[in-house]
Amino acid sequence: MVLLFCTLFCFILIGWGYFFTRLLNCNLSVGLLNASSFSGLVMFYSFLGVVPQLASMILLGCGALLFTLYLRYLLKNSQHKQFILTTLAYLILCGLCFSIAYGLKFRSIDDYSYWGTISKYLFVFHALPDNANYINPSFLTYIPGMASFHYLLYTLAHQYSQLLGYFAQGLILISAMMVFFEPKTLARSIVRLSLWLILFTLAYGTIFARMEVDAYVAAYLLAITWLIYKKEHPVSIVLPILFLSIIKEIGLAFSLLSLVLLALVESHNRKILLHCLGILIAVLLTKFLWKFHVNSYDFHSFSQGISLKTAAAALNPFNSDYHQVQQLYVKEILFASFDYLIKIPYLFLYLFIAGLWHRSLKSEGIDKVRLNRTMIVFTLFAVLYLLMLYCLQAIVFAVGHENKEILGFHRYFNMLFLPWLCLLIFAVVDAAKLAVWDSLSKPASLMVVVVAVALLVGGKIERVRKFYQPHQxxxxxxxxxxxxxxxxxxxxxxxxxxxxxxxxxxxxxxxxxxxxxxxxxxxxxxxxxxxxxxxxxxxxxxxxxxxx
Missing domain, CATH: 3.40.120 (Alpha-D-Glucose-1,6-Bisphosphate; Chain A, domain 3)
Structure with missing residues (x-):
């Protein structure tokens, strides 16, 4: 029965995806990204407006109606092979997500402290938390954008389960993946998606069975910046940028990164610059609404200790109180592992990015101006982001005092570094007009697909045995x-x-x-x-x- 509800939910999202292809004049892959973003945003705003049940019923009902219109459209237009291929690819990925998530339990205390608990809370109480009875008060400032999206599937199924939560979360990831699927170049798209799975699995582990949202922030940032690089119309990325800002608090900074990138690569287009301004206002207004909710219940963030004064003290190289954390942090930036499996140090990947970027300048098929501006924006934001993470480690986590090692650097930094790395790799691969990527019978293409499948199967086996179980x-x-x-x-x-x-x-x-x-x-x-x-x-x- 759970499988039936998950399938129906996929059909509903496809219906909304079809709607956005008509509204935005985009392909179905981009339409699906907008469908998930729109659904999450509407549900988030509905929780702020205390009408989640009504909003969910309208979204589900309209989505079902739109899906029937989509089927009617396909039956009347038998030539639309691209729509059919995109739909099949989406459903195959959804089936993969379901098979991986099936039977798994939460993997860490973070799932119970917030990410999984807020997801269940919204469905049980049909409202945002107004007290700390079930969730630590410092966590109640976390923005529940993903959990708001989960609520739709729980409402459709009339039940809560960890499997439904994992599956709903996975659909967000799949919608971000789908922007790399182009039915006109099917073999190349399969290789590209396989490469995407390899890189994200290396960086974050079993990505289809996680309640922590770090990998999803990275996936959305990559999808948005890729669409900007590929000159997708700015209207098509309004909803994804807005949704990115409510996936996690740091999503606001990455939404700003996306807007800066869009404004920089389209600086000659006044109309697009006005679009950027409009999106910025919408992002800040959404942040203001959430801040108003948090303040109205007097919730306080765990990071409130960070201020200009404390940050200046922590960044001062002559302040001996912070020498230990400064040394540890520099070492972490250079020699921490990017991934779980191979343990590649970041220093190696910095050199790889620099080398690949330099080589891309000699390629004929790459938009050099656009790629250069993209890389410059990522580089500058990486510096700012590393400073932010340092303040988190030094001030909030008290590294060098209460803690003797850097906490969670790989997990936090990869939210920015992984999209940066992936975008450059995909830009180079996309520009390479090599037959090796256009046929799955070629050894290189086949190897990429096989490695992706092996990592997914291996990740599933590991997760079956690895779950949070202290004190039985x-x-x-x-x-x-x-x-x-x-x-x-x-x-x-x-x-x-x-x-x-x-x-x-x-x-x-x-x-x-x-x-x-x-x-x-x-x-x-x-x-x-x-x-x-x-x-x-x-x-x-x-x-x-x-x-x-």
Whole structure:
């Protein structure tokens, strides 16, 4: 049944994709990117406007109607082979996403602390959080753009499940992938998509089964900048740029990067510059609306310690308090690993980008002016972004004091570095008019496809065995569910007593599992007296579950 709902959801998005091909006069691949962006944006705004159920029903109903019109269009126009090929490619990728996500469980505490929990919260309560009962208050400033999109599939299926969340998330990724699919050059498109999968899998692991959104930020930034490089009409990237700004907080900076790039490569076109100004206003207005929501509930970001004063102190090379983090950070920039598998140091890839960029200038098929401006924008933003990440490490993560190593650099930096690397590679490959890329019977093309398939299969096998399971979480969930059946009250709560440290390893997953029922920790005597279920760890770490 879940497969049926996932298939129907794909059809609905295809219907919206067809609508945008007509509205924007673009191909179906770009239409699908706009369909996902539009759906996510509408749902995000509907949560701010407290009408998510109505908005979701309208989106789903209209999408279904548009899909029937699309089928009618295909039946009446048998010559439209390109539409059919694009649709088949999209559905094949969706099937691949479903098969990889099927049966998997959350992989990290981040899934339980925010990304997975907010996704479930929106469906359970049909509203944005207004308190910290289920999610740490510092995380409530995170913008839930992806979770808003998930809500559509949950509404269609009338249920929540981790599989549905993974699949909905995967559709966002696939919509960004599809801009690299051109039905006119089918073999080359398959090679290009395979290369895309290889690079993203190396950088982020099993990308079709992640609730963390870093890889999705990178995918959207790559899709947008690629369309800019390929001279797609600016109207076709308005919605993707807006949606990028609500995938994650840093998405705002990458939306600005996209606008700067568009303005720079089209600086001679006054009309496009006005488009850029309009998009900028829309992006900032969206940010303002979210900021207003956050401030109205007095939520505070974990990064509020960053200010001009603290940043200046951290960046001061003569400030001995920050010498250790400065040394660690420079070392990380140069020698940290880009990927999980081969462990390629960033220094090697910096040299690779410089060499490939220099070589591309000698190629006849490349728009040198456009590529040069694109590379310059990425280089300048990389410098600014690295400074931002340094402030995060030095001030918020207290590296050199509370922490003795740089935290999550690879994950954060690849949001910008991966699109930068991919765009240059794809630009060079796209310009190379070599027959080797135009036939899957050629050894090089076949090898790229085989490696992509091998990485996807290997990633699936690894993820089946790798999931977040401290203190036998899933056994604990089953034990509690058995006890809950004895309680004649749907509005029950659980008091957690003396959990193993750190306590969040238990309390956050339990809050996710049993939402909307409360998991109370720490607790006072009044809460303890009113709990229907008590979960207590004795001194010997033996677990006791008691029913009130």
């Amino acid at each position: 979480l899933y056994e604990l969930q089953a034990l509690i569910e058995a006890q809950v059946k004895q309680i004649n009250n749907n509005n029950w709560s659980i008091c957690v007593i003396n959990p193993p440290e750190p306590a969040y390893q238990v309390t956050m997953p339990l809050s996710f599992f049993f939402m909307p029922n409360r998991i109370l920790y720490p607790i006072d005597n009044k809460e303890l007296a009113n709990c229907e279920l008590k979960l207590e760890w004795a001194k010997d770490d033996k677990l006791v579950v008691l029913t009130h």
